[in-house]
Amino acid sequence: MKRIFLVLSFLIMAHLQVFAQETYTVEGQTYTLKTEVDGTLSLLWNTIDGEYRYFAQKDNAITELKNTKSNGTYQEEFKEALQLLTADNPVSTAKVNLTLASLREYINTYNKQVDPSFSNERPSIQLGFRLGAFAGVSNAIFTQNTTNELLPTIGADFEIIDEVKLKRHALVLRLKQTFGNDEFQYNAFQASLNYRLKFIKTETLDVFLNTKFVSYTHSSRDDFPVIQPDNSVVLESSSGGDFTAHGIFGLGADYKLGNGYLFFSYNDIVGLGQDSHDNFPIDFTLGYKFNL
Incomplete structure (x- = not known):
């Protein structure tokens, strides 16, 4: 009986950790990511090894949004990536930051431009x-x-x-x-x-x-x-x-x-x-x- 209880306890803990997440492969690496925005351009994210990581998905391609630091200066590669992803209906990246709230607002703006019926307002419970x-x-x-x-x-x-x-x-x-x-x-x-x-x-x-x-x-x-x-x-x-x-x-x-x-x-x-x-x-x- 003790073995059965230990197995059941393990299942509870393991699957609570992956609730509301899915697995994706990006550049040969496998990540478990949460979906923040689901649309023509989707926003995926998670905390990986203590670091916030953000990804943009369009069609079947997933691009990581990065902001590396070189010689004390942030390179803001994520802005160039967003410009390429939204080239068909450009949205200015001048004020976007590499934060969940800022990226969500930016991607929502793009999705509304390409699809007037788009809405990211999902009910909290049904x-x-x-x-x-x-x-x-x-x-x-x-x-x-x-x-x-x-x-x-x-x-x-x-x-x-x-x-x-x-x-x-x-x-x-x-x-x-x-x-x-x-x-x-x-x-x-x-x-x-x-x-x-x-x-x-x-x-x-x-x-x-x-x-x-x-x-x-x-x-x-x-x-x-x-x-x-x-x-x-x-x-x-x-x-x-x-x-x-x-x-x-x-x-x-x-x-x-x-x-x-x-x-x-x-x-x-x-x-x-x-x-x-x-x-x-x-x-x-x-x-x-x-x-x-």
Whole structure:
């Protein structure tokens, strides 16, 4: 379990670092860059080895914007590069500086001249909603499932996404019902809030790390073992609910199919401070969700 947790932790840290960035090759060197302006002339940038680096992209060509220093004087090569890139519709470089704000203003001006419909004013957030249903099986490792029985589950997901800046992130309300059987008479309803980090994201496939951070569970069982004063064991009925804040991790994937997404998840793989009762986690769900 510790190894699984370490792997999941590594995935979180690694993919938070590359969120909202893409990889480009410039003069044989590979860089991970952020897009500041997306247009006929695009502005890319990032902090590389503690230094701000800026790049201009036109068609498929990427040019680094440089300002080297020679004999105590800055050469301002970036101005010549910008003049060449905007030669079809010149914009004066007299007042442009090699800063993100100045370059953004300059490139926006050029893009508006060549394309009157150009706008770099993107909404800061655009919420989307998805609703889905699922079915699966679980061995409910965080309960006393001494015979490691597999129990059927059904439920629903309500997912909130941002389609602009937070495309790799989602918040999910999951409602899940677990049904007992003759061997393990355990029934439970759980409502949980989950955060998903989509560390692989393509047009058709998302693969995500799921973190369940808070839940309410109401459960009942008719075979709860109670030790009597004479050390005999009596099976009794018990029921109750509890509200828990925790970190329980799982993995999942969404595959675009038709007007929605087929999704699969491997749930409750490992939980911080949770007792798995030495059972290997078996908790799988398969379902389908629609955009609302």
